[in-house]
Amino acid sequence: MRKTALFLMLVLVFAVCGTAFAGKEIKAGFIYVGPVGDAGWTYAHDQGRQEMEKLPFVKENSTYIESVPEGAESARVINGLVRKGANLVFTTSFGYMDATIDVARRNKDVVFMHCSGFKTAENVGTYFGRMYEPRYLSGIVAGKMTKKNVIGYVAAFPIPEVIRGINAFTLGVRSVNPAAEVKVVWTQTWFDPGIERDAADSLLDVGADVLAMHQDAPATLQAAEARGAYVIGYNSDMREFAPNAFLTAPVWHWGALYTKLAKQVSEGSWKSSQIWDGMKEGLVELADFNPKVPAEVQKIVADKAAAIKAGTFHPFSGPIKDQSGHVVVEAGKTHSDGDLLGMSYFVEGVQGTIPK
Structure with missing residues (x-):
């Protein structure tokens, strides 16, 4: 009898605790x-x-x-x-x-x-x-994979989020290939496959052999696939839209x-x-590589990713120069979060202007 009472009491306790844990x-x-x-x-x-x-x-x-x-x-x-x-x-x-x-x-x-x-x-x-973290890593891939040293970037709106991504990508590119340039074309859209495709084609027309993008549609990937270029995706793993062109992608x-x-x-x-x-918390990361990315390049990226997660490397650590060659971050210093969230300039290596 006492065992039965004890059992019923435990059932009641677990029921009450379970309800409290569930919350509203x-x-x-x-x-x-x-x-x-x-x-x-x-x-x-x-x-x-x-x-x-x-x-x-x-x-x-x-x-x-x-x-x-x-x-x-x-x-x-x-x-x-x-x-x-x-x-x-x-x-x-x-x-x-x-x-x-x-x-x-x-x-x-x-x-x-x-x-x-x-x-x-x-x-x-x-x-x-902190999407700028995998953006930087994807820039390393682009910098290593370009043959012409001309990389195209299809950009949405000229807000700090997009500018920060372009800069992080370019810093990654130039960390392994100082001769490469990143050409930017603005679409003033988040999702318009037609406009994005035209922008991507315009970059391919001027010699870009690797494309990157800050857009919501896979149109940039499809343009690269159709014309034999490489491409860095964004947002999600879009490789199905460009199985030959896709290299990797910063993803959420x-x-x-x-x-x-x-x-x-x-x-x-x-x-x-x-x-x-950021990457440490798992909110952002770099998608799996296309096998076309050489093992030595994957190793460079993996080592830099580990340093970012460990807090021993920051993509926006100096020295960093803007387009005019002016030092905006001195050696030994790092952009603050406030600077990053309000970013309104392009780093050295970017070809393009920021619309007002």
């Missing part, structure tokens, strides 16, 4: 700037959303709205998710920043996480990744971060912060 149910909403089928930025975020849904207190209780234009109009869409019961909202592009702050101000009981922005509030945090792994944030909100431990994780 999370209903998450995501705002995407492109379609989930873009194979790039939005695709990577949606893979992270699906990983988060494996949590028992989220299950399949999340939703997304794709291809939402940036700017003031996005506030209506964000507010629509809140009205439908979302208590955790992810807005996944820089241009949603002000709209996120505006909606959050009127919905204090909802947690908002904005990707790549810098504005916070009591119920708004920001998150991003949002799932672990989304899972961690959902747990914090569920258990009530979430606090507004500005997250900027």
Whole structure:
């Protein structure tokens, strides 16, 4: 009898503890700037959303709205998710920043996480990744694989995020090939395969034999594949679009971060912060190499990746010069996070201008 009572008591204790551990149910909403089928930025975020849904207190209780234009109009869409019961909202592009702050101000009981922005509030945090780390590594690959010393870069918008990536890539290129130049063409788009393809072709027309890109579609990869050039991808492993041309790609792994944030909100431990994780935390990394990348090049990259993770090397350590030859980071010094987040100049080795 006493054994039965003890058993029932233990069952009750485990049930209560289990309920407490589970925390409150999370209903998450995501705002995407492109379609989930873009194979790039939005695709990577949606893979992270699906990983988060494996949590028992989220299950399949999340939703997304794709291809939402940036700017003031996005506030209506964000507010629509809140009205439908979302208590955790992810807005996944820089241009949603002000709209996120505006909606959050009127919905204090909802947690908002904005990707790549810098504005916070009591119920708004920001998150991003140190993509410049694998960008630098991919630059090493490009610098070693080019034969013409002309590398093309198809760039989206002239904001610090994109400029920082171009500079990190170029620093990686020039660390192994000081004679190489990186030519930049701007598209003023995140996702427009036609415009991106035209930009990529224009770079190939002027002699680029390796392409890189900061875009959401695989159009740059397809251009390289069609014309016998090499290409560095972005966002996700896009090698299926260019099996011969693809060398590697800086890629995102949002799932672990989304899972961690959902747990914090569920258990009530979430606090507004500005997250900027890197390779050490597993948010960003370099995709597997094409076998065409020589073993000695892979070894150089692996050693540098280990140094980045260990904190013994930083891609933006001096000496660094800008396009005019002026020293912007002296030897022995490193750009601060503030400098990186507000970056508005090109480093030596970049051919192109930054539109105002």
